[in-house]
Amino acid sequence: MPPSAAPAMSWQEWAGHDATSLAALVRSGAVSPREVAAQAAAAIDCLEPKLDAVLEVFTDVVANPDTDHPVPAGLLYGVPILLKDIGSTLAGRKQEIGSKLMRGNVASVTDPAVGNFLAAGLVPIGRSTTPEFGMALDTTTDYLGRVKSTRNPYNLARSSGGSSGGSSAMVAAGALPVGMANDGGGSIRLPAACCGLVGLKASRGRVPRPLGSSEFITRFSMEGVVTRTVRDTAAIYETLTRIPPGGSFIAMGKPPCSYLEAISRPPHRLRIAISTGNWGRPQPVDGETAERTRQVAKALAGLGHDVEEVDDGTICDWPRLWAAYRSFWIARNLSIYDLALSRGVSDSDMPNVFSPLVWAHIAASRHSTLPDMFRSMEDNNIVTRQFGAFLAKYDVLLTPTLAIRTPMANGELSLLRTDLDLDGYVDLLSDACRYLMPHNETGLPGLSIPAGHDADGMPLGVQLTATFGAEHLLLQLAAQFESACPQFSPATPQVHVTRPPR
Numbered sequence: 001m002p003p004s005a006a007p008a009m010s011w012q013e014w015a016g017h018d019a020t021s022l023a024a025l026v027r028s029g030a031v032s033p034r035e036v037a038a039q040a041a042a043a044i045d046c047l048e049p050k051l052d053a054v055l056e057v058f059t060d061v062v063a064n065p066d067t068d069h070p071v072p073a074g075l076l077y078g079v080p081i082l083l084k085d086i087g088s089t090l091a092g093r094k095q096e097i098g099s100k101l102m103r104g105n106v107a108s109v110t111d112p113a114v115g116n117f118l119a120a121g122l123v124p125i126g127r128s129t130t131p132e133f134g135m136a137l138d139t140t141t142d143y144l145g146r147v148k149s150t151r152n153p154y155n156l157a158r159s160s161g162g163s164s165g166g167s168s169a170m171v172a173a174g175a176l177p178v179g180m181a182n183d184g185g186g187s188i189r190l191p192a193a194c195c196g197l198v199g200l201k202a203s204r205g206r207v208p209r210p211l212g213s214s215e216f217i218t219r220f221s222m223e224g225v226v227t228r229t230v231r232d233t234a235a236i237y238e239t240l241t242r243i244p245p246g247g248s249f250i251a252m253g254k255p256p257c258s259y260l261e262a263i264s265r266p267p268h269r270l271r272i273a274i275s276t277g278n279w280g281r282p283q284p285v286d287g288e289t290a291e292r293t294r295q296v297a298k299a300l301a302g303l304g305h306d307v308e309e310v311d312d313g314t315i316c317d318w319p320r321l322w323a324a325y326r327s328f329w330i331a332r333n334l335s336i337y338d339l340a341l342s343r344g345v346s347d348s349d350m351p352n353v354f355s356p357l358v359w360a361h362i363a364a365s366r367h368s369t370l371p372d373m374f375r376s377m378e379d380n381n382i383v384t385r386q387f388g389a390f391l392a393k394y395d396v397l398l399t400p401t402l403a404i405r406t407p408m409a410n411g412e413l414s415l416l417r418t419d420l421d422l423d424g425y426v427d428l429l430s431d432a433c434r435y436l437m438p439h440n441e442t443g444l445p446g447l448s449i450p451a452g453h454d455a456d457g458m459p460l461g462v463q464l465t466a467t468f469g470a471e472h473l474l475l476q477l478a479a480q481f482e483s484a485c486p487q488f489s490p491a492t493p494q495v496h497v498t499r500p501p502r
Contacts, residue, residue, distance in 0.1 A: 007042060008035035011497045014043070015174040019079045019232040023121065026078035030449060032066040033078035035121060040080040040125055043175035043497045050495050051173060053083055053139075053150045053166040054187035056094070065123045074121025075235055079115060080176045081225075082128040082167050086209045088113040088183040088223050090124055098132040098141040100353050101340055104303075112208035112247040113223040113240060116182070126177055126438040128166030131415050132334060132355045137190055137432060138413040139165025142355070149410040152194060154458055159192030159409040168226050170197040171455045172490075174497035177228055178236065184221040184401075185329070185429065186436030189448035193401035193461025196450045196490025198233050198478070203468050205250030206241055206442030214249045219331065219380070220440040230449070234259035237471065238391040255472060262472040263479035270305045270395040270477065274299070277311070279434040280318020281403070289400045289460060292451050296462045297398055299485045300477075301356045307398075316386035316438075323439045324379035326426060331368035331376070333361045344443035355415040385444040391444075391467040396477060399435040401461035402446040435463055447474040449481065450487045459490050 007014065007029045017025070041062045048054050066091060070077060083090060086097045089107030096102045110118075115493045117124065129139050129150045138159040139150035149251040150165040152158040153173040160169040167179025168191035180291045181188040183201040192199025204215055207223045224240070227233045237259050243252065276290035312318075336358075340350055349425065351359050351460040407413050413428060420428075430437060439446040445468070448461040464474045481488070492498065 007039045009039070012284050014039055015179065015496065015498050018229045019076050019227065019374070020229070020235050024296055027337060037062045037065045037076050037080055037123060037125055040176045044126065047170065047173050047175050047495065047497065050156060051151050051153060051160075051169045051380065052148050053129055053160065053169040054082065055096070055127040055129060055166075058093070058124065060124050061123060065312065068118060068124055070118045070121045070123050072121065073161065074119055075238065076435050077121025079122055079178065081122045082126050082170060082179040083114065083124050084167055084180040084182060085127050085130045086134045087180070087212055087221070090114045090263045095141070097134070098130045098143060100143040101343060101345065103143060105425045111210040112244050113210070115244070115414040116208070116240045116242050120236060121240070125176070128161045130166065132358045134163035134182070134184060134187060135358055135361060136413055136415045137162045137186070137429060138407060138409065138411065139163060140410040140414045140416055142416060147410065147416070151409050152406060152458070153495040154195070155456070156495065158406045158458060159194065159278045159411065159413065161194035161406070162413070163187040164191045166227060168192060168197055171226050172196055172493055173495055178232060179226050181224045181226045183440065184218070185440055186433040187462070188222075188224045188226060189436055189446055189463060190433065191399050192226050192448045194406045194459060195226075196459035197228060198230055198329060198389065198450070199448045200224055200227045200233050200471065200474070201439055201446045202237070202241070202471050203471050204253070205248050205252040206255070206445070206469070206471065208243050208247030216249060217424040219328065219443070226321070230475060230482050231260070231263060233477070234263050234475050240315045252310045252469065252475065254462055256469070257472050259472055259475050262476045262495050265476075266475045266480045268474060271393070272300055272305050272396045272398055273310045273394040274307060274398045275310050275312045275315070276400060277379065279438070280322055281431045281434045283431045285400065285403045287407055288454050289403065289405070292460050293398065293400045293462050296451050296481075296488065300398070300481065301487070303480060303484055320379040321383040321438055321441060322430060324376045324383065325430070325437055326502060327368070327372050327376035329426070330361060330364050331373055333365035335370065337362045337366060356394070356418050357415045357420070357422065357425050360425070364422055380441060387438070387442045387444060388467065391465070395466065395473065397465040399463050401435065401463040402432060403434050405430045405454060405456070439465065444468060445474060447478055448479045450488060450490045
């Protein structure tokens with residue numbers, strides 16, 4: 001279908017479909033994969049001038065959705081997905097990681113997670129934005145010769161979050177129902193909360209890593225997606241969790257049950273702990289965010305669960321956790337320094353290649369020592385076991401997703417800031433992500449779900465945490481909450497496929 005042709009369905013109907021229902025239309029023959037791809041491309045074209053969220057649309061895929069060989073028998077065949085510009089790659093497609101260093105880089109391999117997207121029948125249709133090397137909670141870059149600052153469809157002055165901000169903005173605005181995301185410090189869950197979406201960071205080892213990394217080299221990071229419905233997240237993880245030979249160094253085994261089967265029935269009566277404490281950070285949590293979390297707790301109690309507020313001091317040794325996270329967060333950037341050297345960048349040129357705060361991270365990494373890393377590993381062991389002991393007492397831990405309100409676009413959390421040193425920036429990230437980063441440190445699963453809006457009309461999210469490997473329980477509880485508590489569902493954003501002029 002040429003761009004000028006009428007779309008296959010009205011924009012109201014298009015926006016009403018999640019990935020699951022859109023795939024059902026394709027299976028029934030009501031629409032073709034090509035019609036779906038063309039409508040998604042038209043939606044992106046319409047929204048992109050306002051959202052600044054997409055780097056490219058694969059025109060060959062719009063012409064032929066089978067170009068990259070999505071599996072026709074896959075559960076979600078024909079559904080378009082944006083690939084985030086960092087993390088798992090698709091052979092023959094660009095991945096520039098938001099950086100001048102990687103400008104024009106073309107991937108040579110299809111990583112296992114993207115292979116799983118294709119096995120599910122998902123159709124990669126383009127690339128979404130990310131901050132340089134995924135290091136920020138705001139998706140702003142300048143490597144393209146101009147500042148590209150991804151905006152939140154609920155308010156264009158606000159950030160869509162990071163580092164999966166491009167995918168989140170387009171999914172929230174209704175361009176397509178699913179976007180690739182990954183999470184090394186909250187980068188699935190944070191933009192999901194900012195944009196009124198569902199975002200699951202699975203347990204360490206549950207989803208295959210890119211072939212160039214492992215759970216030991218990169219213990220923080222996890223591949224995933226952002227979606228508009230719990231059932232779409234469950235459907236995608238049915239396939240996303242397949243671990244091919246060599247795809248993981250952690251022998252997780254298969255999930256204990258089908259995620260779609262799990263969400264088809266309510267959970268048993270759960271022991272739910274709620275915490276809105278400081279989690280070892282000096283800055284207080286936003287009051288409205290904390291209050292909304294308590295309202296969600298009350299709603300869960302109304303569904304028959306046992307809810308208990310807990311003292312966050314009983315969860316873990318917070319100074320150890322933050323020391324471990326900061327040490328590893330900084331030290332891992334030595335690999336970027338080595339990558340720059342391998343690409344012919346001299347030490348003197350590096351400050352001109354990287355964003356100011358990315359260069360500060362890299363420069364600091366060169367001072368990390370072997371004792372620093374061993375101390376970080378020891379601290380990691382202690383706090384991970386403490387979290388495990390805490391979650392042995394409860395089925396689920398409920399917290400806010402984000403400890404602050406949705407930040408301004410290219411504002412306080414932007415990597416382009418020149419008025420802040422590294423310690424100040426890492427403190428800002430840690431304060432904002434106090435409920436998120438511990439999951440990256442410990443490997444525990446965390447699921448952000450929509451929790452209505454704040455007084456400014458911006459989405460709020462709450463996070464559900466369970467013990468290692470219990471993604472099915474999180475999805476089950478989220479599905480129950482989504483169905484029984486529609487008052488917490490997000491409203492339609494101001495910038496949306498059903499609203500912009502055409």
